[in-house]
Each structure stands twice: as C-alpha cells, then as structure tokens.
Amino acid sequence: MIKFASVTKSYGKVEVLKGVNTEFAKGQVSCLIGPSGSGKSTILRCINGLERHTTGSIEFDGIEVTSNPASLTAIRKKSAMVFQRFNLFPHRTALENVMEAPLYVHGVPRKEAEAFGRELLDRVGLGHRVNAYPGTLSGGEQQRVAIARALAVKPQAILFDEPTSALDPELVGDVLKVIRDLASTGITMVIVTHEINFAKEVADLVAFIDRGVIVEQGPPSDILVQPSQPRTQEFLHRLLDR
Amino acid sequence: MIADFLVDAKRFSPLLLDGLWVTLVVSFATLICSTLLGAFWEALRLSGSAVLAGVSTSAITLIRSVPMMVQVFFAYFALPEIGIDMSPIVAGTLALSMGHSAYMAENFRLAIQSIDKGQLEAAQSMGMSRIRTFSRVIVPQALKSALPPYGNSAIMILKDSSLCAVITVPELTRQAQLLSAETFKTMNVFTLAALMYAAICIPTALLVRYSEKHLAGAKTGRAHD
Numbered sequence: 001m002i003k004f005a006s007v008t009k010s011y012g013k014v015e016v017l018k019g020v021n022t023e024f025a026k027g028q029v030s031c032l033i034g035p036s037g038s039g040k041s042t043i044l045r046c047i048n049g050l051e052r053h054t055t056g057s058i059e060f061d062g063i064e065v066t067s068n069p070a071s072l073t074a075i076r077k078k079s080a081m082v083f084q085r086f087n088l089f090p091h092r093t094a095l096e097n098v099m100e101a102p103l104y105v106h107g108v109p110r111k112e113a114e115a116f117g118r119e120l121l122d123r124v125g126l127g128h129r130v131n132a133y134p135g136t137l138s139g140g141e142q143q144r145v146a147i148a149r150a151l152a153v154k155p156q157a158i159l160f161d162e163p164t165s166a167l168d169p170e171l172v173g174d175v176l177k178v179i180r181d182l183a184s185t186g187i188t189m190v191i192v193t194h195e196i197n198f199a200k201e202v203a204d205l206v207a208f209i210d211r212g213v214i215v216e217q218g219p220p221s222d223i224l225v226q227p228s229q230p231r232t233q234e235f236l237h238r239l240l241d242r
Numbered sequence: 243m244i245a246d247f248l249v250d251a252k253r254f255s256p257l258l259l260d261g262l263w264v265t266l267v268v269s270f271a272t273l274i275c276s277t278l279l280g281a282f283w284e285a286l287r288l289s290g291s292a293v294l295a296g297v298s299t300s301a302i303t304l305i306r307s308v309p310m311m312v313q314v315f316f317a318y319f320a321l322p323e324i325g326i327d328m329s330p331i332v333a334g335t336l337a338l339s340m341g342h343s344a345y346m347a348e349n350f351r352l353a354i355q356s357i358d359k360g361q362l363e364a365a366q367s368m369g370m371s372r373i374r375t376f377s378r379v380i381v382p383q384a385l386k387s388a389l390p391p392y393g394n395s396a397i398m399i400l401k402d403s404s405l406c407a408v409i410t411v412p413e414l415t416r417q418a419q420l421l422s423a424e425t426f427k428t429m430n431v432f433t434l435a436a437l438m439y440a441a442i443c444i445p446t447a448l449l450v451r452y453s454e455k456h457l458a459g460a461k462t463g464r465a466h467d
Binding site for chain 1: 358360361363364366367368369370371374378379382383386
C-alpha cells in the first residue's frame with residue numbers, strides 16, 4: 001500500500017532520513033517508534049508530501065509521491081492525517097470540521113456529508129457536541145473530532161502523527177480507545193507514537209527508527225518484546241524505566 | 243470665555259460640518275481604495291511568482307518611504323505635467339489610497355502570517371485546492387487578527403485626510419484654516435475642529451475594540467447546543 005525505497009531527506013546539509021526502505025501493508029496497523037528527532041514524523045509527513053523527500057521513491061497505492069500537484073492531490077484525497085496538535089479549524093464547529101473535506105474537496109452532497117458527519121462524531125463519542133467549537137472542547141475531544149474528520153473522506157489510509165503526545169495523561173485513554181476500535185475495522189493506519197503498550201496491542205508491524213534509519217522492524221512481539229538490536233533494547237529500557 | 247466659545251461654536255459649526263462631511267467622504271473612499279489596493283499587493287506577494295512578489299515588495303517599500311504629504315503634492319501638482327489632471331478631491335483620495343495601501347498590505351501580511359502553520363497542513367493533507375484553502379481556512383482566521391490594525395489604519399486615514407487641505411480640498415482642516423483666517427478666532431475654530439475629529443476617531447476606536455472582543459469570542463466559540 002505504502003512503499004519506501006531508499007528514501008532520504010535533507011534539510012540543507014543535515015540528513016534526517018538516511019535511506020528508508022519499508023512497506024506498510026493494506027489493512028495493517030504500522031507503528032513507528034523511536035527517540036525524538038529520529039525522523040519518524042518526517043517519514044510519515046513524506047507520505048502525503050507535507051515534506052518532500054530528497055532522493056529515493058515513495059509510492060502510495062500505486063501513485064508515486066512527486067512534486068507534481070496532480071499526483072499529490074490524488075494521494076491526499078485518498079489519505080487523511082491526524083496531527084499531534086489536532087489542527088482543527090477553530091472557526092468551524094465540530095460537525096463543520098468533519099464536513100469540510102467531503103463538501104469542499106470531494107463534492108459530496110451536503111445532506112449526505114452531514115448525516116455521515118453526525119454518525120462519525122457519534123462513533124468517537126461526541127454525538128452531543130456536534131455544534132461545539134474546537135476552543136470549547138478538551139484536547140482529547142478535539143483529537144477525537146480530528147479522527148472523525150479524517151474518517152469523513154473514507155480514506156484508504158490514515159496517518160497519525162503522535163496523536164496523543166499533546167494530551168493530558170488522563171485524556172490519552174479515550175483517544176487510544178477510538179484508534180484501537182478503528183484498528184479492528186481493517187483500515188490501513190500508520191501511527192507515529194510513544195505509547196509502547198498501545199503499539200504492542202494494536203500494531204501488526206512495528207518499526208524502530210533511530211538517527212534517520214529503520215533500525216529494525218517486524219511484529220510487535222519481536223520488536224517490543226525481544227528486540228535484536230542494541231539500540232532498540234536501549235530505547236525500550238529507557239522508556240520502561242521511567 | 244466659555245460663553246464666547248459657545249457663541250462661536252454655533253456660528254462656525256455649519257461651515258465646519260460641511261468640511262467634516264468632505265473629510266468623511268475622502269476618508270471612506272480612501273479606506274475602500276487602500277483596502278483593495280493593499281489586498282492587491284498582498285495577492286501579488288502570495289501569487290507564487292517571484293517576479294510579482296518582487297514587484298509587490300518594491301512597491302510597498304517605495305510607498306512607505308515617501309512622506310504622505312509628498313504623495314499628495316505629487317498627485318495634484320506633478321501628475322498634470324504628464325497629462326493626468328484630477329480635481330483636488332480625486333487627487334487627494336488617490337494619493338492617500340496609494341500611501342495607505344502599503345500599510346494595508348502589511349496589515350494583511352501580518353494577519354496571514356499569524357495563522358498557525360498546522361492550519362495550512364490540515365487543509366493540504368485533505369487535498370484542498372490553494373484557492374479553497376485561502377478562502378475557507380486562511381481568510382476567515384486572518385480577518386480576526388487583521389481587524390485591530392485595520393481599525394488603526396482607518397483612524398490614521400481619517401487623520402491623514404487633513405493633508406488634503408494643502409491642495410484646497412474643502413475638508414475639515416481646510417475649512418478651519420479659512421475660518422480662522424477670516425475671523426482670527428484661531429483658538430475657538432481649531433478647538434472645534436479638534437473636537438470634531440475626536441468625535442469620529444474615539445467612537446471608531448471603541449467600535450474596533452468592541453468587535454475585536456466579539457470576534458475573539460466567536461473564534462474560541464461558544465457551544466450553541
């Protein structure tokens with residue numbers, strides 16, 4: 001579904017991705033873990049072209065990620081992204097946020113978009129807050145609206161960029177629950193996360209990234225339980241020792 | 243002294259109010275024109291073309307470095323030499339519009355730049371077109387942060403309209419000059435004129451502050467369910 005072949009990314013002289021090769025399969029949940037600054041968010045943001053990779057190739061559902069606006073738009077229409085800081089539109093209500101892309105990118109009729117929007121907000125537990133503005137919602141609620149917004153376009157894949165990192169600890173659970181429920185529906189998801197236990201539970205594939213390379217990847221039972229690489233072992237130790 | 247002022251106020255008010263009316267017409271026309279021209283400069287800057295952006299930046303820099311008074315003189319006294327002959331009020335309005343368009347463009351630029359980068363990324367990640375992103379995400383949010391500086395610009399325009407007195411536009415300052423030259427009641431005449439300017443500017447400032455608060459509320463939003 002999403003293929004990386006020898007992908008590098010440099011900012012000036014600083015190389016943040018140093019040859020990434022991987023594949024995120026259709027219907028699978030892939031979790032990217034690693035220390036901050038390792039390049040895991042960059043990998044995610046290269047998929048929908050929010051960052052442009054420098055060399056190598058990335059393919060999304062058979063479409064090559066290039067600077068060509070038409071192919072970028074095609075990829076973005078088939079995917080959706082959930083951000084660390086939610087990035088809801090503050091001047092629109094929860095429901096309007098969810099309806100935005102169906103109405104103004106995909107040309108879905110308003111009635112249909114609204115009905116589906118209400119259904120999605122209901123599904124993330126916010127059916128009673130459809131007319132609330134983001135500023136009046138808690139972080140956890142905002143992130144759940146953002147997930148409903150991502151689902152509204154029936155995407156082939158959802159890209160999560162540290163979806164719980166900006167949340168107060170007591171709100172993390174609600175958001176993880178929503179993502180966990182999604183995982184069981186068979187939608188393709190790529191999740192950058194620090195939540196190791198969550199990754200252990202939902203991921204089909206875990207990739208450990210450090211200093212711009214994928215150090216190792218595989219099923220969580222290998223990578224998170226008995227990692228073969230010393231860098232992975234050290235990282236997990238530091239996380240679990242907290 | 244107060245009795246004297248009140249008598250003069252009654253006597254001079256009709257002429258000064260005529261002037262105030264012209265002041266308001268010039269200011270309002272300037273507000274509209276400088277807004278459009280300022281938006282045009284900003285559109286050039288955002289066009290994606292380096293050449294057009296360069297034209298916009300140069301124009302703004304040039305306009306900002308020439309005194310408003312010189313621009314007024316230029317429009318009325320210099321342009322006729324190249325065959326562009328305008329009435330005082332048109333020349334004055336045009337010069338003020340040009341002069342203030344640079345500040346308007348800066349107001350708009352700062353408002354747009356104040357929007358969180360994440361908003362743009364959210365729109366991009368949806369595959370939203372540039373135009374839709376601009377009209378549905380950027381502009382509605384930029385309007386809010388543009389309002390306070392925009393209100394200040396409106397007040398500056400109102401005060402700068404007095405520059406048109408030097409090219410004989412019969413606005414408030416010009417009327418006050420003529421009256422004081424005729425009657426030698428300089429103190430009373432200019433006190434009245436000052437009060438009239440303040441009577442327009444102070445409510446405008448209050449209105450800006452009020453709408454600023456009101457819009458801030460709309461942005462954070464109140465749930466209406």
